Amino acid sequence: MTDIATARPPRNQWWDVWDQFKTHKGALVGMIVFLFIVFFCFVGPYIWPYSATYIDIRSRNQGFSFAHPMGTDQLGRDIFARMMKGGQVSLAVGIVAMVLSVFLGTMIGVLAGYFRRVDGLLMRLTDLFLALPLLPLLLVMSMLFRQPLASIFGVETGIFLLIVTAIAVTSWMRTARVVRGDVLALKEREYVLAARSIGTPPRRLILRHILPNVLSPVMVSATLMLATAIITESALSFLGMGFPPDFPTWGRLVADGIDYMQQYPSRAMLPGIFISLTVLSVNYIGDGLRDALDPRIRGR
Numbered sequence: 001m002t003d004i005a006t007a008r009p010p011r012n013q014w015w016d017v018w019d020q021f022k023t024h025k026g027a028l029v030g031m032i033v034f035l036f037i038v039f040f041c042f043v044g045p046y047i048w049p050y051s052a053t054y055i056d057i058r059s060r061n062q063g064f065s066f067a068h069p070m071g072t073d074q075l076g077r078d079i080f081a082r083m084m085k086g087g088q089v090s091l092a093v094g095i096v097a098m099v100l101s102v103f104l105g106t107m108i109g110v111l112a113g114y115f116r117r118v119d120g121l122l123m124r125l126t127d128l129f130l131a132l133p134l135l136p137l138l139l140v141m142s143m144l145f146r147q148p149l150a151s152i153f154g155v156e157t158g159i160f161l162l163i164v165t166a167i168a169v170t171s172w173m174r175t176a177r178v179v180r181g182d183v184l185a186l187k188e189r190e191y192v193l194a195a196r197s198i199g200t201p202p203r204r205l206i207l208r209h210i211l212p213n214v215l216s217p218v219m220v221s222a223t224l225m226l227a228t229a230i231i232t233e234s235a236l237s238f239l240g241m242g243f244p245p246d247f248p249t250w251g252r253l254v255a256d257g258i259d260y261m262q263q264y265p266s267r268a269m270l271p272g273i274f275i276s277l278t279v280l281s282v283n284y285i286g287d288g289l290r291d292a293l294d295p296r297i298r299g300r
Contacts, residue, residue: 027288
């Protein structure tokens with residue numbers, strides 16, 4: 001009776017994941033840096049007195065000061081405010097594109113791995129997309145659909161949908177191949193065979209037994225995809241095929257700063273540093289999640 005009274009409820013496995021994640025110092029530092037960047041971009045504009053679009057010609061081309069910690073551009077706009085606004089757009093594009101890409105890749109990977117009849121077709125489709133050159137394809141999609149989407153949804157919303165869709169459509173293949181490989185191994189496990197033998201329908205079997213066990217590679221792919229989406233959006237904005245010039249993103253700020261690289265190098269370097277810090281922190285978080293979600297490593 002004493003043992004029953006003092007018995008503790010089973011510990012949530014997510015606490016074990018967190019304990020393992022904390023042992024990865026790089027992932028912990030990466031998470032702190034990423035949360036700081038998110039706080040800077042999404043909370044900072046409510047605190048900072050200047051707007052990203054406010055033009056003050058009398059204050060143009062100023063250096064670092066207390067009023068403008070990152071200076072002002074050629075139109076007198078506060079670069080500190082534009083960095084926060086640009087980070088909102090870049091992170092929003094990265095997160096939405098990551099969600100769509102991971103969803104598409106996971107769905108195709110599960111279908112290809114579980115249903116043998118569609119495996120060949122879906123994998124050949126995956127190989128086709130892997131063979132396509134990414135950046136030229138993105139540029140072609142931007143040129144073809146930029147004006148139609150802008151006329152339907154407005155310039156900012158239309159281009160946002162275009163960039164997010166283009167990145168997601170061209171980035172799901174590696175997730176699909178990883179998930180397919182795990183599903184091929186999982187569907188031969190004893191508990192899956194037992195569930196199938198008692199008549200469990202495929203939909204319930206996939207949702208209940210297959211998907212929870214491919215969570216680790218999916219989450220790692222999600223973090224890597226987030227970094228890839230931010231870099232891709234920055235590249236498109238740098239090449240002039242992203243958002244319009246008056247709509248700041250980190251890539252657009254780098255492109256605008258190139259013209260003043262010799263006089264004011266910080267204009268191009270600061271957004272580049274923020275892009276690098278974001279990508280590096282997300283990659284470290286992905287490494288930590290890979291170790292924390294792997295039951296073979298957890299607890300060591």
